[in-house]
Amino acid sequence: MSRRMLLAATVVAVAALLGGCASDPLAEDYLDGGNSNYISGDGILEVPESERAEPISFTGETDTGETLSREDYEGEVLVVNFWYAACAPCRAEAPDLEAVYQKWKGDGASFVGVNIYDGADTSQAFARKFDVGYPSVLDAESGAVRLAFAGDISPNAVPTTFVLDKQGRIAARILGQLQERSILDTLIRDVMAEGS
Missing domain, CATH: 1.20.5 (Single alpha-helices involved in coiled-coils or other helix-helix interfaces)
Known part of the structure; x- marks a missing residue:
């Protein structure tokens, strides 16, 4: 007993x-x-290949002090997630983003976070707490990355996640919290298959 x-x-x-x-x-x-203090997003927008605008171009410094640019990922599908540490939906979706990142890591799709509010210490603490393995650009002071995405398909809520095609053009946007891992996984898979 x-x-x-x-x-x-x-x-x-x-x-x-x-x-x-x-x-x-x-x-x-x-x-x-x-x-209820968060702007909620509620939609997925997919952009047909023939209707995509020019490639997005941005450069920024990561929370570890490295310089990163979109062009570093030329020829790959790139997932770009706009977030900040105190954003509840950002915290809720972090494990799902990391799981999809781990699935695609090394298979032609990469991830970059864009922290729109925090400094390096807070950004790194978030990455440790949620086991985030991909880099995050700090965009609070300059807003340069947000500006690069401004236009017809902009990040109107936090979080917002973009899927860029192999040329760096916006292929899809998830406005608001990622609801299911399978949604992002499917968007990546579809964009990866283009031109095959």
């Missing part, structure tokens, strides 16, 4: 520990319908 109780107590302790690691009060509050 004491062996069963020890096993049960261990299972409960491990579950509580894992639950504590995975929980984020701000994200949970948002998912439960709280925090």
